[in-house]
Amino acid sequence: MTLIRSPSLLALFGALPLACATGPAPIPRASAEEATRFTFPLEFPAEGMLHLDGNTAAAIQLALEDFLPRGATLPAGLPPDEACLHQQQSYDVISAPGPEGVVLVQLTQNDAACPPPPSLSVEARSGKPLLDVTTYAVDVRTMRILSVGVHVRPRP
Numbered sequence: 001m002t003l004i005r006s007p008s009l010l011a012l013f014g015a016l017p018l019a020c021a022t023g024p025a026p027i028p029r030a031s032a033e034e035a036t037r038f039t040f041p042l043e044f045p046a047e048g049m050l051h052l053d054g055n056t057a058a059a060i061q062l063a064l065e066d067f068l069p070r071g072a073t074l075p076a077g078l079p080p081d082e083a084c085l086h087q088q089q090s091y092d093v094i095s096a097p098g099p100e101g102v103v104l105v106q107l108t109q110n111d112a113a114c115p116p117p118p119s120l121s122v123e124a125r126s127g128k129p130l131l132d133v134t135t136y137a138v139d140v141r142t143m144r145i146l147s148v149g150v151h152v153r154p155r156p
Helices: 007-020 032-037 054-067 080-086
Strands: 091-097 102-109 130-139 144-154
Touching: 054 091, 054 102, 054 130, 054 144
Parallel strands: none
Antiparallel strands: 091 102, 102 130, 130 144
16 A cells, blocks of 8 residues: 655545535526615515424525535426426425424425426326425434435326
């Protein structure tokens, strides 16, 4: 076995992983001019307001970033009508508490945001198109994904 004894070579090889690493894409922001035109309400409207505890919000964020990382490039040759499948906003999210510090996060395609292609497989009995459902089990104590499950069910 050969040991690297040169400090300059050691530094070079130690920096290689950093040179290949890229951080997440920057979060898009409005221009300063647009931001000054926005006025926050004094109170949030009661209708449509959602309250998520911090653990649930963090679990959803972790699952979404794993499912569709922000800033990821689209696969080459992707038909334009399928590009929406690679956008986080094309998915609905359901969350529920699981056992012992686990939050369950379920992601399903929102057909209004991203219509299914006509060639989609259908369920034999009902004839309804099929829907992939992805479920994450997130341990919120350690903020790590315990498991990911995918199953198929007929679309509603």
